[in-house]
Amino acid sequence: MSLKADMRVILITGGCGYLGSQLIRDLAGDPHFADVVIRILDNMQRRGYPALMNLPTEGRYQFIEGDILDPVAMRWALEGVDAVVHLAAVVKTPFSFDHPAWMEQVNHWGTAQLVERCLDARVTRFIFASSASVYGPGGVFDETSICRPVGPYAQSKWRAEQVVMAARERGLRPTVLRLATAFGYAPTMRFDAVANRFAYLAGIGRPLTVYGTGEQIRPLIHVRDASRAIRFCLAHSEDTEDHIFNVVGENVSVLDVVEAVRSVKPEVRIHYTEQDVLTHLSFAIDGRKFERMGWEPRYTVEAGMAEVLALFKGLAALSAEFPEIPTDSIHNHT
Known part of the structure; x- marks a missing residue:
């Protein structure tokens, strides 16, 4: 397998998420990216300020507060860039049912404009x-499986994929990563998906609400493994x-996930x-194609839950003194 990371500037959209x-x-x-300028673009709507704090001193960083839908911001952001990692998206899935047009505008048309x-x-x-x-x-899916996305978030991502892959005919060299739901600690946290949400609730002494039997399958990936997958693709671009x-x-x-907690x-x-209609989705994905390229996951759900729970050390005992307040349902579609 060839290794090629001769890049000078990498743009990360949604880099504060x-x-x-x-x-x-x-x-x-x-070490593959030792001298690369890491250009971060984010509109900061999710208040991802911790992402910019205490960055590694060896990094060469640039930050642009801007939106992928803003042509002026994108003109500056793409100046001198060798590769783009497109992470910017509206990701809170239950919210997408209330605001499908915004989901479509950002995730689909925003990607199309960026391309x-x-x-x-x-x-x-x-x-x-x-x-x-x-x-x-409903099934175990590999990359050849037919896609039948449910809900505005999944549908917007599917349409964005089609735009990205169609641009190959015009010279784009894309890689599409169908990522499982991420979990584990990162400087800017998310707690709206099942694994991190359960760890958070347990950490503050609250019960975990399981909808239905709890036998629904979810594909998960540690956030550091997801990062490793992206870096692998950058370093092995030709393959x-x-x-x-x-x-x-x-x-x-x-x-x-409950047992891991x-x-x-x-x-x-x-x-x-x-069980309600938003929590019945059950499916698994087959990751062997990517693993045959030489990448493999390193972090387990158990390790990730221990990591997140450690963030809330000391809260559970004190929180238990308060009367129990019903928690929201846990939705996991991403």
Whole structure:
């Protein structure tokens, strides 16, 4: 396998988000990218300020507060760029049912506009962070499986994928990563997906609400493994471009996540309730195509839950003194 990372400037859109905040640090510590300028673009709507704090001193960073939908910001952002890692997206899935037009505008049309501006600027290397949710429910899916996305988030990601891959005919050199749902610690955290949400609730002494039987399968990946997957594709561009890859650490049930939390906090309480339409999705993805390229996951769900729970050390005992307040349901579509 060839190794090629002769890049001077890498643009990370959404670089202050959950995955972005980890990736920009990992790039600085990766010898393949020792002298690369890491250009971060983010509109800061999710208040990802921690991403910019305490960055590694060995990193060469630039930051642009701007939006992928803003042509002026993107013209500056793409100046002199050798590769783009496109992470910017609206990701809170239940919210997408209330605001599908915004989801479509950012995730689909925002990606389409970014692709056009990349081609105009002669930036051809393009890594797109898509989602395993494009497959829809009910099965074990590989990259040849038919996609039947459910809901505005998954549908917008699927349409964005089609735009990205169609641009190959015009010179784009894309890699599409269908990422499992990320978990684990990163400087800018997310707690709206099942694994991190369960760790958070247990950490503050609240019960975990399981909808239905809890046997629904979810593909998960540690955020540092997701970062490693992106860096692998950047470093092995000639072998990974023009491909779609599933990227997954483990396919686990919701009950498996509960047990991972219990392995650290055995006293955590579990509430079962009726399953609703937003929580019934169950599917797994086959990641062997990407693993055959030479990448493999390193972090388990158990390790990730222990890591996140450690962030809330000391809260559970005090929080238990308060009366119990019903928690929201846990939705996991990303």
